[in-house]
Structure formats: C-alpha cells, structure tokens
Amino acid sequence: MSYKSIFMALLALAWSTAFAQDSLISNITSREATSLNGRWQYIVDPYETGFYDYRFKERREDDPEAYWNRAEQANRTERKEHGYSGKYELEVPGDWNHQQPQFVYYEGSIWYKRSFDFIKHKEGSRYFLYFGAVNYRADVYLNGKKLGMHKGGFTPFNFEIPASLLKEKDNFLVVKVDNRRYADEVPTLNTDWWNYGGITRDVKIVELPQSFIRDFVLQLKKTSSSEAEGYVKFNGTPSPVTIEIPALKLKQQVPVSNGEVKFSFKLPKAELWSPEHPKLYDVVITSSSDKVTDKIGFRTVEARGKHVLLNGKPIFMRGICIHGEIPQDVRRAYSDEDARQLLGQARELGCNMVRLAHYPHDERMVRLADSLGILVWSEIPVYWTINFGSAEVLEKAKAQLTEMITRDHNRASVIIWSVGNETPVSPVRTNFMHNLITRAKELDGTRMVSAALEVNYNSGKDLNMVDDPLGEFVDLVAFNEYLGWYGGLPDKCRTTNWGTIYDKPFFISETGAEAKAGFHGDSLTRFSEEYQEWFFKEQLDMLSRMPENFCGITPWLLADFRSPKRNNPFYQEGWNRKGMYDDKGNKKKAFYILKAWYDSKRP
Incomplete structure (x- = not known):
C-alpha cells in the first residue's frame, strides 16, 4: 500500500470517528414518541457568528454568545447580541425556501430553536432525539450541551439524550442547519434540483427501555417463497425474542447464540406481496424488555438471466x-x-x-x-x-x-x-x-x-x-x-x-423532453406540448x-420541479419542465x- 493510500485511509477513519453517529434506530413509527414538529424560532446566520467568535474559532460550550445558549438578558446592563423571538418562526418539518420570500435562494446557516416541556412515561427509560432528515449538516444542542452532528440531507439520524439533561419544564433545543454545497460532500456542488434547506422531516423524542430492539430484518430468503430469515439487533444486552405473525398463527421463539439473534423458519401459508396483491402482515417482535411491531410484505426479487423475477415470475416495470x-x-x-x-x-x-x-x-x-x-x-x-x-x-x-x-x-x-x-x-x-x-x-x-x-x-x-x-x-x-x-x-x-x-x-x-404546459405549436417546436408528445410516440415505438x-x-x-440550472426566460424560469x-x-x-x-x- 502506498503512503498516499495509507494517509487517505487514516483520514477516512479520522473523519468517521470524529463524526460518528449513534446507531440508527429503525421502525421508529411503532415507538413511544413525543413529536417536536410545529413552529420553531430561528436566527439567520450567514457569517456563522453563533458558531465562531471574531477570530473564527469555534465558541466554547458555555459562551453566552453561542447561539445554542439562552439569549435572555439577566438584567438590563447585560450585553446580548442574539436572541430568539416569536417574530421569526419557521414550520418544522418544512424547507425554509418556500416559507419566506427572502430564503428562496438562501444557502447558509439558520439556527432553529424549540422550547418544550417533557413528561417521562417510565422511570429508567432511555431517550433519543430523532430526525427524519435535515439538509445538509445538523449540529444539535439541548440545554446548552451538544448532542452531536450529522451530515446528509435525506436520511434519518438520532442522538441519545443523557437522562440528567432532559427536564420536565423549559427544555431549550437548538439545531444549526447548514445547506451550503461543498465539493467534498454527497451530493457535491453541481446538481439539477433545488437545494431546499431546513429541518425537512419529522423531529421526535423517542422513549425506550434500557435494553431495546434497535433494528430487525424479517424477509423471505432470496430464492424461497416459503422460508423467512432475519436478525434482531439490540442496543444493550441481547435477549431471546419471540416473533409473532398473528394472521398466520405463527409464534416463533429465537434464542441468543454467540451474542446474536438470528433466525430462519418456514412461512408455508404466507400470501406473497405483489403490485396486484400488496398483502401486508402484522408482525410483533418481543424481547424480555421491549416490543416492536410492523407491517411487512413477503416477496422475492432477483435478476436472473435476462429477466427481473418477482416471486419467481418475470415482471415488466412500468x-x-x-x-x-x-x-x-x-x-x-x-x-x-x-x-x-x-x-x-x-x-x-x-x-x-x-x-x-x-x-x-x-x-x-x-x-x-x-x-x-x-x-x-x-x-x-x-x-x-x-x-x-x-x-x-x-x-x-x-x-x-x-x-x-x-x-x-x-x-x-x-x-x-x-x-x-x-x-x-x-x-x-x-x-x-x-x-x-x-x-x-x-x-x-x-x-x-x-x-x-x-x-x-x-x-x-x-x-x-x-x-x-x-x-x-x-x-x-x-x-x-x-x-x-x-x-x-x-x-x-x-x-x-x-x-x-x-x-x-x-x-x-x-x-x-421538456414541455411548458399550455404552450402549443407543431411537433417541431421545442418546449411545446406537441414536441413532448412526439418525443414519447417515437420513444415508445423504438422500444x-x-x-x-x-x-x-x-x-x-x-x-415539473424546480432547478436553478433551467433558466430559459420563456419556457423554464427555474423549472425543469419534463x-x-x-x-x-x-x-x-x-x-x-x-x-x-x-x-x-x-x-
């Protein structure tokens, strides 16, 4: 291995370690959760003033001018140069671009703040702050303490909240959202869609037991229409699980083996999921301390030879x-x-x-x-x-x-x-x-x-x-x-x-092909509905x-969708018209x- 390869590998390891996230909790929809959706106050911060001091050094956690800390004046002599107010609010979930005219093209940082009370349902529970998606970088703070950072504008993430940090009254949650594009991000600088910024999907506090089912898979084996397999992953100590599919009168107990919970069993009576028959089954997975539920369809899919096979039969995808x-x-x-x-x-x-x-x-x-x-x-x-x-x-x-x-x-x-x-x-x-x-x-x-x-x-x-x-x-x-x-x-x-x-x-x-709705001409006229119609007639004949x-x-x-790359002033005006x-x-x-x-x- 070359020195350059070693350096790049170490760099990747350092990045992944520095920005490691809590393991993602799947099937969040079946969990006891408190929604934090709604109106959030905000501060626009294009110069990153709330994150860096005037020497452009990251602010100390207890810095009173850090935007993740409370901004109320202790008395009239105290200097405060930031603040959150009901005068400036954005809806969560939602992008900021469509909510305020000045944000249509905005790329930069906006600080979101939500105050909330919280009732703990069970003593000894663990609590996780879950985001469906934030575009693109999210720095998350609760009551002045940083929970973590996540990059990626379209995937979920969660951070565990220390039990001592979560209060019954007046919690102060702040999320710094930065949607700027960079050459070394995914996606990179150049895309053909609108760079919507903000907390664009649900925000929840999820309450879980000390040892809980973090993730599970239950699917048919790739080439079998009657044999299921999968696994259960725990956050905490693994324990035996029971898998139930009530409609099939199935109740399967699975022990822990070598610290893992893996299983395989027959599903001889299951109706297979397909576009014509999208059958879903209620599934219940129970451990000694936790229970999760889901609705799951059973089907097989594979590319074999010249065909895609769904449940063993060729399918044409329209x-x-x-x-x-x-x-x-x-x-x-x-x-x-x-x-x-x-x-x-x-x-x-x-x-x-x-x-x-x-x-x-x-x-x-x-x-x-x-x-x-x-x-x-x-x-x-x-x-x-x-x-x-x-x-x-x-x-x-x-x-x-x-x-x-x-x-x-x-x-x-x-x-x-x-x-x-x-x-x-x-x-x-x-x-x-x-x-x-x-x-x-x-x-x-x-x-x-x-x-x-x-x-x-x-x-x-x-x-x-x-x-x-x-x-x-x-x-x-x-x-x-x-x-x-x-x-x-x-x-x-x-x-x-x-x-x-x-x-x-x-x-x-x-x-x-692009067509501006309502613009008509002969079939040779670009951007007309007739041109797009001709395009598809010829394409489909070719197939x-x-x-x-x-x-x-x-x-x-x-x-049609918004794209800043589409700038014909008559037919596109910032829209891809295909x-x-x-x-x-x-x-x-x-x-x-x-x-x-x-x-x-x-x-």
Whole structure:
C-alpha cells in the first residue's frame, strides 16, 4: 500500500470517528414518541457568528454568545447580541425556501430553536432525539450541551439524550442547519434540483427501555417463497425474542447464540406481496424488555438471466421518476398527504413502479408504496461528478447508503438499491461505485443493486451500447437516454437500436423532453406540448425493437420541479419542465401517450 493510500485511509477513519453517529434506530413509527414538529424560532446566520467568535474559532460550550445558549438578558446592563423571538418562526418539518420570500435562494446557516416541556412515561427509560432528515449538516444542542452532528440531507439520524439533561419544564433545543454545497460532500456542488434547506422531516423524542430492539430484518430468503430469515439487533444486552405473525398463527421463539439473534423458519401459508396483491402482515417482535411491531410484505426479487423475477415470475416495470417535491406549493414533500399525491399520480399514469430520485425520499413514500403495491427504486445522491478519489467522500456515501437501507430494509416495495446516477466513467469512479455496491450487498443480500449508467453513443451506426464497466457489478443494467431531446430530433429513434455487453436485465432509468404546459405549436417546436408528445410516440415505438432482456422504464419524470440550472426566460424560469404533470397538477399531452402504452403492457 502506498503512503498516499495509507494517509487517505487514516483520514477516512479520522473523519468517521470524529463524526460518528449513534446507531440508527429503525421502525421508529411503532415507538413511544413525543413529536417536536410545529413552529420553531430561528436566527439567520450567514457569517456563522453563533458558531465562531471574531477570530473564527469555534465558541466554547458555555459562551453566552453561542447561539445554542439562552439569549435572555439577566438584567438590563447585560450585553446580548442574539436572541430568539416569536417574530421569526419557521414550520418544522418544512424547507425554509418556500416559507419566506427572502430564503428562496438562501444557502447558509439558520439556527432553529424549540422550547418544550417533557413528561417521562417510565422511570429508567432511555431517550433519543430523532430526525427524519435535515439538509445538509445538523449540529444539535439541548440545554446548552451538544448532542452531536450529522451530515446528509435525506436520511434519518438520532442522538441519545443523557437522562440528567432532559427536564420536565423549559427544555431549550437548538439545531444549526447548514445547506451550503461543498465539493467534498454527497451530493457535491453541481446538481439539477433545488437545494431546499431546513429541518425537512419529522423531529421526535423517542422513549425506550434500557435494553431495546434497535433494528430487525424479517424477509423471505432470496430464492424461497416459503422460508423467512432475519436478525434482531439490540442496543444493550441481547435477549431471546419471540416473533409473532398473528394472521398466520405463527409464534416463533429465537434464542441468543454467540451474542446474536438470528433466525430462519418456514412461512408455508404466507400470501406473497405483489403490485396486484400488496398483502401486508402484522408482525410483533418481543424481547424480555421491549416490543416492536410492523407491517411487512413477503416477496422475492432477483435478476436472473435476462429477466427481473418477482416471486419467481418475470415482471415488466412500468415506472416513472419522482422528485421529493410538491410543485404546486414549490416545496419539499414530507407528509402523508404529499405521499398520497405523488404516488396517486403515478398510479393514475398506470405505473407499477417508481424511481425515487435522486436521494432517499420521506419514509411515508415507501410505506405507502408497500400498501399500494408500487415497486420502488431507492437511491443515494452520488450524482454526476463527486470526488471519486476521496476516501472521506466514500465514507460519507457509505453512511448515507447504510442509513437508507437500515430505514427501509423491511419494505416489500423496495426492490432496487441504487448507488448513483450518471457518474462519468473512469477507473477511480468505477472502484468507488463498486465499493458502494459491495457495501449494499453486505447490508442486504435480498434485493437488486444498480445505478444509472453511462451510454456509449458511438458503438456503431444506429447502435448505442451500454458497456459502462460498472455494469459488471450491478444486478440490473440501467441507463439514462434522451435521444430526441439532447441528441437530434425524436425521429432519430426510428433507426436507433440499443444493446448491452452484459447478459443481465436491461432497463431505461430516464428518458424525457421538456414541455411548458399550455404552450402549443407543431411537433417541431421545442418546449411545446406537441414536441413532448412526439418525443414519447417515437420513444415508445423504438422500444418495440429493444432486446429480449429489456424489462422496464422509468421516464423522467412525474411532475415539473424546480432547478436553478433551467433558466430559459420563456419556457423554464427555474423549472425543469419534463413532467407528465405541470407545476399546477395539470396533465400534459404526453401523459396520455405514456398511459396508453402502459395500459397495453399490463399483465
């Protein structure tokens, strides 16, 4: 190993140690919890005054001018240069960009503060502060003490609260949120979506016993329709567990062996989960001190030969890409109502699958997909040109991958973990991405792992090949193509063929063209609804010539969304207009073309 490699490895270890998080608690929805959602007071701090002193040194914990400390004057002579007031409030969960006009483009730090009382339900409990997501860096303080820091704008995290720190009255919780983009973060500086800042998902205080079930997995074995397997992980001393599925009259006791709780048992009477029959079972797992419940569907999924098999049978995926945004409100999606809108629109289009791009969406989305029978591609924001040569960046990507999989590994709807999108081919990049694929398979061997790959558009006359070296390691060979929008006109599809050097299922993870709703012209007029309609007619005709291993498509995308890269003053005005729906929820002409094709593909 070279000195440089050793240095980079040590740097990565130092970073992961310095910023280590408490182990993520999964299945948080079934826990005794106190919501801290609601109105939070705030201070805008673009110069980081509350974090650094005038020499730009991090302030002492007891510094009265640190914004994590109380700002009330002890008397009229005391100098105070910061304060929280009901005059300045933001709603949590929610991005700050849509809540105040001055924050539309804001990138920087905002301090959030919430005072609250707290009733402890049981003596001797442990308490954790849980965040569904904060974009991007969160520094968390309770009653003047720092609980920890987290990076990653779309995945959950939690910190344990020392029992002595949590009071019955007048707790003072402060979160410094910084959504600035940096070259060595995930995602990096350059993205094609709006950088919504803030505490964008739920905040809870979770009450748990001294030894509790931190995480568990219960799934069918990859190639078995009747045998379940999994594990239970404890925070504290492991104890034997009992697994119950009341509807199947199953009650299985599992002992502790070598400090672990692992199990395997038959599920001979289970109805399998599928888009046509999204059966979920109540599951109860009980230890000597704890109990968790969940609703779980049982199904198998794998890439075998030229096909994707769901419950052992080939499936064609009629999909759509979705951004975690509610366009009519120009904001991040976070609520049950938001999930119902987005997935409801996908169902109306005729989809049996969604690609949740380009980051993990709110947990409500995958839980609702479970109950609706919608297959899910879930992705981390390794996007375009991050620093693939950095061991530190790799550790950050692995952390987000781990948090995504830990949160959702019991969701039947999730069939693909994606490790990135449109990453440029190079040996360094391929090694980086291969590391992520390996990590995903270590965490979960029951699902497919993929990424949106690069296309070789110069393979030969009228032939485009997907020969990205990363294709060797993925289960599903997925690629993005925009023939007729970024390359030529849609009629070029008439003579174009596609192929891959890999004997694996073949999938189009993006394709699309922009159209401003209500703007009409002939089919040659860019940004008109007629151009987008023509684009999809030609694309769908071209798909009839796809090779035998073609297994589905997720066009780009469900609804128009905000992007600072899209600056045509007449047709875009800060919006990517490739949606089937516009920013007001109206269907464009292309919607009906795609829906009719999907209807023809139903089993």
